[in-house]
Amino acid sequence: MAVQGEAGDWWKGAVVYQIYPRSFLDTNGDGIGDLAGIERKLDHIAGLGADAVWLSPIYPTPNRDFGYDISDYVGIAPEMGTLDDFDRLLAAAHARGLKLILDQVLSHTSDQHPWFLESQLSKDNEKSDWYVWAEAKEDGTVPNNWLSAFGGPAWSWHPLRRQYYFHKFLKQQPKLNFHNPDVVAACMDVLRFWLDRGVDGFRLDVANSYVHDPQLADNPPVPREERSFLDWAHAPRLQQHVHDANTPENEWAMREVRKVMDEYEGRFAFGEFSERPEMLGAYTGPEHLHSAYTFAFIEDFMFQPPLFRDYYEKLLAALPDLTPCVTFSNHDVVRPVTRWGGGQGDDALATLALTLLLSLKGTVLMYQGEELGLPEVDLEEKDIHDPVGDLYFPWAKGRDGCRTPMPWAAKGAPWLPIPDYHRERAVDVQAADVGSVLAHARAVVAMRHANPALMGGDISFLDTEGSVLAFTRDGGGEKILCVFNLGKTDEARFALPDGLSIAGDILSLAGAASSGGAVALPPRGAYLARVE
Structure with a gap:
């Protein structure tokens, strides 16, 4: 792999392969992917030509949101392995020239995290202010109009404290209070724990939502004339999230992250910004995050030329020094072959999308299975695990359809089903076919690395x-x-x-x-x- 630029800028133009660990490779027969499975398949990733691996959360979790509800920031989920397994994986990745990036979810924790278990006990304990607590209105209703991203009010009542607590997502994901310096210090120490272990960087989950408005002002509505069909499909999108997240003050949280990253050589931090992409300039830069991605491409269903031109010429025009992260797919959205083509597969579309992705300016994020041209899986109700699918089924089936396990071979019995139209695109099937999507993926990654203009021009x-x-x-x-x-x-x-x-x-x-x-x-x- 020939990433251009100085050692500290290895990520500029790089190809980062995202793994959803639970659905990558199971090596012990419990149906759930594990660290040993990732280590076993590193040669596949290196053979693809990727420069780095990004792992979705691997920490202990009650799995209410499948890893994005963390109960221990410095451990490994037992079903995935141990810290020793992680160290072996990290060493094996580095031996192949692969960087290793971890997901960090510092905006919120699980309600089973020791910090919250203590915080909920009283209004005056040592961690009473580590989360966002607020009094009820006179009539007992919630403090303001903030809506959870998963539907309903973003507040839940706690009978012990006789207060509401804020959760931007599930009620089992209470929001950390970044206005408390002790919380910020503890979260920065989490980053140091993994950096000291040798990881090469972090993807920051909902990096726009660390700092809330302490006055708890109501969010204003999205003007009716500006609402898209996606907004009307999900009530939380009908308000502008300017007080529960995306605040100007959130920039200092990104600054704190960057200070920690700069304590180590050659490390990389990029953020997820699913709301208000116009805030990118405040959250990225020499003193903030190295890079970021938005949902402009991954929420698109039209696949029309203006989408790509407008992104660079309008959104990014004011940020000429930013090397953005670009991606067409991840663990939260319908796979691009289905969004842009429909049906149970379209290899011509898959190869075109890969060619375009690897030609764009930025750091490429490639989700597992994209190199196989996998379409979205249409799941039955009995197979739905995702809380979003549980809320809206059958009108929307949530995120499980893009989280089904990697089809390494034409058999297996994992935690989510693998349909025939995935099995026929299994790695062992495509590996022997010079005309496969996998062969093309390897070719366009190599093309990118061979041409400096594509890497960083x-x-x-x-x-x-x-x-x-x-x-x-x-x-x-x-x-x-x-x-x-x-x-x-x-x-x-x-x-x-x-x-x-x-x-x-x-x-x-x-x-x-x-x-x-x-x-x-x-x-x-x-x-x-x-x-x-």
Whole structure:
């Protein structure tokens, strides 16, 4: 792997492979993925060409939100292994040139965490102010209008303290109080525990929500004319989350994280910002997080060229020094092959999406199974575990459909079912097929690493029509033209702008080719070439 730049900037342009550990590989027959399974499959990840591995939470948890409700920040979930297993995994990753990144969920804990168990006991114990507690209104109702991301009020009554506590997610996920310096210090020590162990960085869950408004002001509504179909589908999206999260003060929490990261050489912290992406400039930068990603791409269902151009030219235009994280998929959203294509699989779409993802400017986050072209799994009610699916089934089935286990082979009995349309795309099936999505994934990752312009060059979009997306990547002494036909059925043509001429092909997908000053693009076609 040939990541460009200084050692401290290894992450710029890198490919980070995300693992949902519970669904990666089970080695002891209990149906749940474990650290030994991750270690066993590191060669697959290294063979893909990834530079780093990001693990979703591996800590002890009651599994109300499957790892995102942590009951011990410095341990390993027993079903996944031990700290010794983790140390072996870390050493094995480093031996293969892979960095290892951990998920950190510092905004909230499980209600079974010792900190909350103590905090709930009284209003005057040592940790009484470690969480966000508030008095009821005169009539006993909740303190304000804040809504939980999982539906209903973001407040739950505790009979022992006779107060409400705030939870942005499930009631079993009480919110830590970052206005308390002791809480901040304890969370920063959590980071140091893992950094001292040798991890290379962190993905910060809901990094926009560390600091709440201490006055508990009501959130304003999203104006009706600005509401999307996704907003209307889920009541919490009908309000602007400007007081329960996304506050200007949240920037100092990101500053505290960066101070810890800078105590160690070559470490990387990036944040998840699912709300108010316009706040990225306040939360990232030389004194804040190194990078971040938003939900612009992973919540999109249209797959139209303006999505990508607008993201760079509007949202990121004010942040020219930011190397963003870019991703089409993760453990929280419908897989892109299904969002953008529907049905039980579309390998042509999968290969096109991978080509586009690996051509964009930024640090690439690739979710497990994306290299296989896996579609979303349509689960039956009996198989639903996710609290979001439990809330909305059958109208929405939650996040389990993108969390089903990796199909390493055409058999197995894991915690969530693997359908036939995943088994036919299993790793052992695709590994022997030079025309598979997996083979293409390896090729485009290698293409990215071989071209400095794709790793770290600037991106400039070109005017196009219809389903065509085109841009150039310029850096490292080379300039690359990247053209894509996002359409499913119609051929397209892209005329080279004045001043650009093809100097050498890099990649042709679905038979795309240049001729006579233009690029001919079949449906789902792509063409990359050096230009001068």
